[in-house]
Amino acid sequence: MEYLNEMTLTFLSHSINESFARSAVAGFCVQLNPTIDEIGDIKTAVSEAVTNCVVHAYPDKKGWITMFVGLKPNEVVIKVSDEGVGIENLARAREPFFTTKPDEERAGMGFTVMESFMDEVILEKNNKRGVVVTLKKVLNKKQNKSCMNG
């Protein structure tokens, strides 16, 4: 088993589900005994990834967002995937201040925020359609023992 514990949630791309998604991930990660700052970082990154699905993946209709969370002894792995319109140029989407919707007061800083708050961010095309964002964060760098280790 790659992970100590894992969960998958699938929900519609309503913006009200952004707060649900980040709270659900935060609640699930508590078993690794993270610090308040680590939880804050994870919630921010998850919010960015889910917002991308809400705003960009499904511009005209609501679609499904799937969020997987896997827990390792000292690491959280989160995969946020959609089956939406996809991103043509994945590298360009990650550039700071790049946005396809400047007229909507969008800053284009979503990926920059994810990269700054997490240890690793991977952006890939999804198998069928859409994209998958993988977020990884090493926890307990100050050597706290996780609850799951007994």
Next chain:
Amino acid sequence: MQVTSKIINDTMYLSILGELDEHSAGYARDMMDSLMKEGDFRQIIVDLSGLEFMDSTGIGVMIGRYKKMKQRGIPIYVAHPSKQIDKIFMMTALYDVMPKIN
């Protein structure tokens, strides 16, 4: 999400409370614009002590208000952000146009 304001002398104190994300951004934008439209003030201090969460959607909201106030020559200052929000303001250089005060 709640936005409140009060004017003391020539300063508008604007408080943003709750969570600012894509879901609440439209409401926050409309509330801030309507509060900033009225009253006699020469600067705005945005109090973020009650803002429990903000992601990059909030950057767009803040820059939009900054641009509107700049046209009227009214500076905006930011006070009491949480650690995560402080990090977002720093990485996007928002403090260059909206300085942080204590």
